[in-house]
Amino acid sequence: MKDRQFWIVLGSLFVVFLIYWYLGHPMFNANRVVMFISIVAISATLLYNIRMAERGEEFYLRPIPGLKAVEEAVGRSTEMGKPVLYVPGIMDMDQVETVAGVIVLGHVAKMTARYETSLNVPVSRSIVMKAAREICRESYMIEGRPDMFHDDMVHYLTDDQFAYAAGVNGIMVREKPAACLYMGKFYAESLILAETGNSIGAIQIAGTASQAQIPFFVTACDYTLIGEEFFAASAYLSQKPELIGGVRGQDMVKAGVITIIILATLFRFLYEKWGIGFDVVKLLTVQ
Amino acid sequence: MNGLTELILKIGKVDRRWIFIVLAIVVFIPILVPIGMPIRATVTTKVVYDTIENLPPNSNVLVSIEYSPSTKPENHPMAISILRHLFKNDHKVFVTCLWPDGQFMAQDALKQVAKEEFGKIYGEDYVLLGFRPGGEAVIKGIVSNIRKLYTVDVNQTKIDEIPMMEGIYKFSDFAFLFTVSAGFPGTVEWVQYASDPTGVPMSSGVTSIQVNEVMPYVQAGQMKGLLAGMPGAAEYEALIGQKGSATSGMDAQSIAHLVIVLFIILGNAAFFIERQRSRKY
Amino acid sequence: MIWKRQIPILIVAVVGAITLFGWFIDQPDIKSFVDDDATQWYDILASFAIILGALNLIKLQFQKVAKKKKGWPYSLFAIGGFFFAITAGFFIKSLDNTVVWGAHVTTEGTLSKWIFDYMFTPLSATMFSLLAFFVASASYRAFRIRNFEATLLLAAGIIIMVGRVPIGSMISSWFIMYISVLALGIGVNSWKKNKMITFGVVGIGIVIVTIAGFLTGWPIDQPGIFYLPILQEWIYFYPNVAGARAIMIGIGLGIFATSIRYILGIEKSYIGE
């Protein structure tokens, strides 16, 4: 019973709901009870794991291959004495993917500080520029190299999608970076960036959850963090309890979803073949 | 053999604007000189056709337009073919838009099909309710009480002055929903906030790029078939027997695809040759 | 501090909880508030947000002109275009002036519709169609078979691209069988690295395919697994749906988790923290 307070609250909520249910559950839309229970159950799982993480409980997160590739890429650009180009996507800080992109930038900035490689971060939103500068300055501080950090390492180009892609292309062609990292939310311009990066022979690593752009990054880049891998990587690097707890909680729910799929197939077979049990399909149809 | 490898490698180094010119020519010529290849309907397109064909006579059908001129070549032929099919079977068509410029697209389609081709009467056979901003919240408003959201139609006439709006108060008063969608808000939001919570059957015509996001709904039965991109629109034009812009675009689409596949194969051939060479030295 | 931080978090928590549990409440007037009024407020605020975004964009252009930043003359076009669209929307309805205010934004023959047809449509449609050219050049210069996963991706992509268009139904399944025998040969060659085995595999493969072809009279669409239109339909309706479904469930849970974190006030990225 690790988190007594959590279980007491959950238990009492459950009892209150039972009493309310047996009192005829006024004002409650009964045929959506399956959704109500799953919302409460999943939220409780997430909250439980976040609280455990906040208590400092050690969670094992499997190593993310993409992150190792990032270290190799920065190492390679140090050998070749060329800069590292980091593109945090084209959207603003209200997008969860941009927030994850800035967190990964902090990790990359620590490496460029340690290896003394120059870092170039063109951005397309003013709030992203502020956040990116903050996190880079902090990383250079932690690595004990505040002297190496200068403000225009992170610089604003333009808000417009294609003008930004053209601007970043110009930087790639002029400075010929050895490593190009694309971490954040991308739309159609992902293709323009990855293709030019390919033509200058740079190592390219991408990370995004934008489903339509993942195929282009997978074929054009050397390594791609796909969807949730990107979020797990940023949680892993940020060491923020609510992010690590969130990843852990979602894993538990995913395991639950897989079990339910297997059980549902089984029950459906039993019910339709020999009439045993209950109609699972009706249960899962919530209107 | 050596000459060929040199040629492939040389193509790899060529300025990419030559590739742009090749694509422009390959797309331009088949539009001018149509070849007319046979179009074969796929299962998902047939399911849409059968679902609309089996709708009970003059039922209320909600058609929602969520695309803009930037994807008009894919979406507009779908809207026109579906409207032709609905008006041929004398259904009552109600049109809403979740995208601002969807209102223009709906206006063009209705003018061409309802007014000019079928001579339908506005306000009795079809009505254009127009655009309301708010994305998924607009869908939730239509599901619970459409009259609070749409008090006037696109020409600013009051709803209760429109005869066909009689008895239409919320989403479940419609027998079927067809949405023509190009992104957010679109088909996904209509499944999540309208069709799933109420059980009203729905189908959709989407741009090619959105097909992958929507296919799981079709396979799980949350949607009745799907028109997938311009090929889907061309197949539907063949099913209703009225050729349109999608069919005429298919020749150019076919040849352009072959050229892109050729580029991928050539590009990878050059990649293998270079890797072979770099391993030797 | 309270105004900038606590109150927005409180608004998110209260509005989020009401909307989330509004799905379950059956009581008429709470339901009508949650489903109708709260939704209407959302639509009104969404409109203000879009207008704010537009004005912000134009503010940037004004600053660019004021400070004479690089390329400022082009910002004059942006500002000119903005005021031209505003006059069409708010001041000059149309030349013959018969349209009601409000309907003028979309009715035929108005200035707004003219701007939409002859300026907005070509600009936004052409901007999107640029991507066709970049896809073509990237397909030559960037889409590489780096590993087995990339091979699967490109193979599925090519089968769908060719199978879905009319030309795909004209390619006979026997032609595809011959190509797969050659592809098998390349695979075996790079795996076994022995010339003899490769020639053996390819030779036997061709013989089998030819005999089977003669026996059945080379029907163009049999066997189905090698006929592109049927193969592409199977790919995008079964294995593709399985993969897309795994991603969809993952993202669905992710969005659920983020929404709950917003409502519980754990996630505050929307106010820039």
Next chain:
Amino acid sequence: MSTTIILGAWIAVFLTFGIFSYLYKDNPFYKTAEHLFVGISAGYWTSLFFWTQIQPNLFGRLWPSSNYSSDSFWYMIYNGLGFFYSPGFPNGGVDKGHEIHNVVLGIPNIHYLIPFALGIMMLLSLIPKISWFARWGIAYTVGMAAGLRAYGFLNSNVIGQIKGTAASFSDPNLPFWSLTSPSIFNSIVILVGTITGLLYFYFSKEHKGILGKISKVGIYFLMISFGASFGFAVMGRISLLIGRFVDLIKYSGSEYYNATLWILVAMIIILGYDAFKNRGNNSSVSKDAA
């Protein structure tokens, strides 16, 4: 063919070629067209959103014509606004057929003052010093979107997909093998693909041993899915290009005075002359910067 349509055709063709000229290199034609696009879409959104939501559904509820009384204080404000912009505030109130609820102090639908106030605060946030004003309005939209999406995604994208994956294996006339119609083999493919795909995104355990093999199968299914969306994406882009060429061909007709031909030739000459004039310097940078 009226002159406005012909003039429109010529402008449309100029803007189309202006954007296409980006393929050659970033040049003044492209920059002009692109900035016009930014300006026009900003102005166009502003007017459209005002006339489809704010005027009918906000002002229509706060100052309905059915409650109009020229001596009430509330409608005096309305007449003041009408003085500034009469089309938006026609005299006699806005007549959009809204029902009237809770009239307080002569103000109909008083609860709509809340979104009105939050909206004004959002517009005021343009002033740098009080840029945080926008947070309340944004908080409302973020809160409501969270409440809507939490339910919508869980119901349709999780539970709906579980139902779709748990296929029925008991149906006697379901064939074991068939490619394009439901069959036992296809149901197994969906079941295995979904479960292995989900396990690929499992982070709490090292992907070794059995879990390693399962997630390997999972990534194969994911790659096929990415391949399909790659194929569809290319298809969509080509369709859009076809649409543009069809329009250009239409405008090259004689009734439009062959707009396409003239503008194309003019642009090629201008850009060609410009390239010829400064072919010496930085031609390598501009070549690839496109």
